[in-house]
Amino acid sequence: MSHDAREHTGTYIELQQTEEFGELRRRFRRFVFPMTALFLAWYFLYVLLAAYAPDFMSQKVYKEINVGLLFGFGQFISTFLITILYVRWADREFDPRAEALHDRLEEGQR
Amino acid sequence: MSTFAIPAATNVGNPALNITIFALFVLVTLVIVVRAARTNTTAADYYAGGRAFSGRQNGIAIAGDYLSAASFLGIAGAIALNGYDGFLYSIGFLVAWLVALLLVAELLRNTGRFTMADVLSFRLRQRPVRTAAAISTLVVSFFYLLAQMAGAGGLVSLLLGLDGVGAQRVVIAVVGAIMIAYVLIGGMKGTTWVQIVKATLLLIGSVVMTVWVLAKFGFSLSNVLGAAVDNSPKAGEKLLGPGLQYGKSDLTKIDFISLSLALVLGTAGLPHVLMRFYTVPSSKEARKSVEWAIWLIGGFYLLSLVLGYGAAALVGPKAIAAAPGKANSAAPLLAFELGGEILLGLISAIAFATILAVVAGLTITASASFAHDVYAQVIKRGEVDADSEVRVARLTAVVIGIVAIIGGIFANGQNIAFLVALAFAVAASANLPTILYSLFWKRFNTRGALWSLYGGLISAVTLIIFSPVVSGKPVIPETGKSLSMLQGVDFHWFPLDNPGIVSIPLAFFLGWLGTVTSSEAPNEAKFAEMEVRSLTGHGAEKAVAH
Numbered sequence: 001m002s003h004d005a006r007e008h009t010g011t012y013i014e015l016q017q018t019e020e021f022g023e024l025r026r027r028f029r030r031f032v033f034p035m036t037a038l039f040l041a042w043y044f045l046y047v048l049l050a051a052y053a054p055d056f057m058s059q060k061v062y063k064e065i066n067v068g069l070l071f072g073f074g075q076f077i078s079t080f081l082i083t084i085l086y087v088r089w090a091d092r093e094f095d096p097r098a099e100a101l102h103d104r105l106e107e108g109q110r
Numbered sequence: 111m112s113t114f115a116i117p118a119a120t121n122v123g124n125p126a127l128n129i130t131i132f133a134l135f136v137l138v139t140l141v142i143v144v145r146a147a148r149t150n151t152t153a154a155d156y157y158a159g160g161r162a163f164s165g166r167q168n169g170i171a172i173a174g175d176y177l178s179a180a181s182f183l184g185i186a187g188a189i190a191l192n193g194y195d196g197f198l199y200s201i202g203f204l205v206a207w208l209v210a211l212l213l214v215a216e217l218l219r220n221t222g223r224f225t226m227a228d229v230l231s232f233r234l235r236q237r238p239v240r241t242a243a244a245i246s247t248l249v250v251s252f253f254y255l256l257a258q259m260a261g262a263g264g265l266v267s268l269l270l271g272l273d274g275v276g277a278q279r280v281v282i283a284v285v286g287a288i289m290i291a292y293v294l295i296g297g298m299k300g301t302t303w304v305q306i307v308k309a310t311l312l313l314i315g316s317v318v319m320t321v322w323v324l325a326k327f328g329f330s331l332s333n334v335l336g337a338a339v340d341n342s343p344k345a346g347e348k349l350l351g352p353g354l355q356y357g358k359s360d361l362t363k364i365d366f367i368s369l370s371l372a373l374v375l376g377t378a379g380l381p382h383v384l385m386r387f388y389t390v391p392s393s394k395e396a397r398k399s400v401e402w403a404i405w406l407i408g409g410f411y412l413l414s415l416v417l418g419y420g421a422a423a424l425v426g427p428k429a430i431a432a433a434p435g436k437a438n439s440a441a442p443l444l445a446f447e448l449g450g451e452i453l454l455g456l457i458s459a460i461a462f463a464t465i466l467a468v469v470a471g472l473t474i475t476a477s478a479s480f481a482h483d484v485y486a487q488v489i490k491r492g493e494v495d496a497d498s499e500v501r502v503a504r505l506t507a508v509v510i511g512i513v514a515i516i517g518g519i520f521a522n523g524q525n526i527a528f529l530v531a532l533a534f535a536v537a538a539s540a541n542l543p544t545i546l547y548s549l550f551w552k553r554f555n556t557r558g559a560l561w562s563l564y565g566g567l568i569s570a571v572t573l574i575i576f577s578p579v580v581s582g583k584p585v586i587p588e589t590g591k592s593l594s595m596l597q598g599v600d601f602h603w604f605p606l607d608n609p610g611i612v613s614i615p616l617a618f619f620l621g622w623l624g625t626v627t628s629s630e631a632p633n634e635a636k637f638a639e640m641e642v643r644s645l646t647g648h649g650a651e652k653a654v655a656h
Contacts, residue, residue: 016638024645032212040374043205047370050198050352051363057194058351064335068194068351075201076408082208083404090397102646 011108015101024097031089039082046071124451128269131459136288139307139463143292143300152654153496156297156503157224157478158388160654163302165395169402172386174305176203176377176403177312177410178254178468179261179438180530182461185411186444187437189418191427193338193349195356196418198366199531200411202373207407209542210378211400216393217549217644218384223651225475226384226541227483230548230563233636235556237488242563244483246540247381249567250533251476252517254382255469255510257529259285259518261438262465269442269458279519285466286515292470293477293507301470302389308460308467313406315460316413319441322448323420334416337423349422365606369531372610376534379541382475391653420444469514477506521595531608532574539566539613543621549644551625553632558625566617573609578602 015021049057050068057068154160163171181203188196222228227243259282266281292300327333339349348354356366377383387396421430421440424447433439445457481503486494521529543562547554574580582600583593591597606612643649 012642013635013638015642021642021645025641028645036209036212039205039208043201043374044370046201047198047367050194051356051366054351054353054357058347063332064339064350065332066350069197072194072197072201075205076412079205079208079404080408083211083401086212087397087401095394098646101642102648105642105646105648 011105015105020097021101024094024101027093027097031086031093035082035086039078042078043075046075124455125270127451127455128458131455132269132462135459135463136466139292139304139466140295142303142307143296146300146303147296150297150299153224153482153500154651154654155299156500157385157474157482158651159297159299159302161389161391161651162653163389165390165398166402167306168302168386168390168395168399170309170406171302171305171389172383172399172403173406173410174309174312174464174467175382175386175471176407177309177464178530179258179265179461179465181410181414182312182316182464183261183265183438183441184530185414186418186421187430187440188355189415190338190421190425190430190440191437192355193342193345193419193422194352195354195366197415198352198356198370199373200414202370203377204404204408204411206374206377207400207404209375210383211397211404213549214378214384214545215387215396215400218545219387219390219393219396220644220647220650221640222388224385224388224482225479226381226545227479227487230544230559231487232548232640233633234548234554234559237491239556239559239563240483240487242560242567243541243544244479244488246536246563246567247479247483248476249571250379250381250537250541251472251479251510252513253533253536254380254530255472255476255514256517256521257533258465258469258472259514260521260529262462262518265438265442265458265461265465269454269462282518283515285462285469286511286518289466289469289473289514290508290511292466293473293511294504298385298389298474301467301474302386304463304467304470308463309406311460312464313410315457316410316417319420319445319448319453319457320413320416323416323424323444326424326448331416334419334423338419341423341426344427349419361605364611365608368535368606368608368611371614372531372535372538372608375538375542375610375614377537379537379545380534381479381537381541382471385475385478386471388651393647393650417441417444424448473507473510473514474503476510477503480506532579535574535608535610535613536567536570538610539570539617540564541566543614543617547621547625549640552637553625554621555625555628555630555632557628557630558621558623561624562617562621565620566613569616570609570613573604573606573613576602577604577607577609579607 049071057066057071059067061067061070150156185196185200188199218229221232226247227240230243231239262282262285266278292304323334327337335350339347342349345354356362390396390399421444425440425443430437430440430443433443442454442458442461446454481499485502486492486499540563543566544559547558547562578594580602581594581596582602585592
């Protein structure tokens with residue numbers, strides 16, 4: 001339960017100051033913040049095109065399939081892709097580091 | 111009422127068959143709920159299903175929660191009538207999951223216990239922040255509930271051959287009563303299983319219908335689009351490009367941007383979505399839940415594109431607009447067109463199940479927030495045993511159910527996707543800024559949280575009340591009715607339907623302003639605890655062992 005953890009506030013502050021935790025936080029933020037900026041920019045580009053360039057979006061590419069539809073599918077593909085990239089990154093880069101720090105805290109409390 | 115005659119509801123389908131299929135679903139899910147309830151003993155069982163669901167199970171349940179009547183009925187209908195502009199909804203709803211995946215899900219799972227307020231009040235002054243977060247949770251859930259209940263009325267009149275407002279009201283009340291029973295008996299565990307069953311049925315039903323539609327057009331999406339255009343004399347080619355609904359003027363374009371903002375930032379602030387992350391044993395499983403949810407939800411929206419245009423091609427916008435439930439009946443009408451009475455019965459039962467399940471999920475979230483945050487922490491100051499907390503939660507569920515029934519009666523007939531968009535706007539304004547600040551900004555303090563929560567909430571709700579959604583839309587000559595919720599009055603002064611473009615930046619700004627003008631020093635120790643716990647998962651709540 002969390003009550004055990006709360007008695008160890010000192011340990012938390014100590015760990016927060018360590019180089020390893022700083023590294024974990026840096027890596028996490030370096031992945032998620034730019035990625036968030038990227039997908040939001042891509043999404044709003046799409047939204048603005050839909051709002052202000054309807055003629056461009058309505059141009060036919062192949063039979064009835066137009067630019068707007070392809071852009072829309074592009075949003076699906078980018079969402080799926082970012083999900084795959086993040087999960088792979090988290091499994092390989094993030095989890096081992098987080099688990100190591102987690103275990104260190106557990107040991108420190110014994 | 112107007113002089114416009116409501117078209118007979120019973121020209122499609124067989125009410126007896128529909129009722130049978132639906133009753134069967136209720137029976138099966140009730141058995142599941144009762145079985146799941148056997149192991150419900152602790153508060154963690156009632157609120158979080160014992161935290162014992164796997165990432166995949168929870169991912170399917172999230173899809174069940176998220177693919178509400180708004181997604182299934184609303185989006186298909188919006189695409190059938192407004193073409194591409196309906197598709198835009200689904201893209202916003204999907205991309206929004208990346209915010210939850212990257213920034214919120216895992217950190218929230220690691221730091222909270224049952225509710226959104228657990229995280230927001232973690233390092234701030236407990237009582238004021240919890241109160242604000244609980245109020246916001248209740249308001250967002252109420253808007254969302256309203257949307258689901260509104261869908262139930264129109265659907266039922268189509269399915270059961272009940273025309274007349276009175277009969278629809280009775281059915282809304284019955285839906286509400288069944289839902290209350292699910293929540294009371296099954297708690298989060300029962301509700302989650304209902305979501306899983308429903309999501310599976312919904313996905314299977316959509317795949318079957320999509321393949322069927324495509325088969326009718328030589329498995330060519332292009333042919334479906336072409337037929338949709340041919341069958342929509344009024345919209346014509348415009349059905350395939352953006353702008354049919356939102357391209358009319360500069361104002362509608364800004365409204366569209368406002369909507370898009372609310373959609374993409376709203377998901378990660380929806381309390382009933384956030385609460386689902388507590389039903390898994392760890393943050394890694396929370397990540398897996400979102401991953402599964404993204405695949406299922408994305409897949410479903412691709413199907414709904416075919417279903418929407420398919421409905422335009424095979425049923426036609428005129429028949430859809432004339433049906434009781436209007437745009438919301440596009441998917442059921444398409445089912446009838448494809449597979450006659452039986453498919454209509456099945457698809458309608460699924461749509462009905464969808465409403466039931468989502469309403470149950472919302473009710474448990476709202477009742478948990480009231481019992482856990484307001485009653486236990488604010489009123490009783492934590493001096494309360496888990497049993498009486500859960501008792502209060504159950505009582506609250508009944509009250510919320512009754513409020514939802516009354517609200518649903520009033521909102522009957524509104525487009526559901528659109529009502530849900532309003533819930534998203536409130537969530538994106540009040541909740542998301544506060545969640546992000548408290549997870550990532552060390553200096554954030556109590557005043558900042560209160561300003562962003564109340565500022566976002568009050569501005570969003572106020573702008574909705576004084577928007578054309580509530581009053582003042584022009585009367586449509588054919589029906590003699592205005593599209594606004596209230597008829598015959600006009601007190602609107604805010605020009606946009608969706609408040610997001612104003613209220614979301616405002617809430618972010620207020621969160622910042624409140625923080626920098628407050629002299630409250632950040633609680634270093636609590637911040638260290640929150641940061642370390644959120645990233646390492648140390649001290650996170652564990653699954654309940656039975």
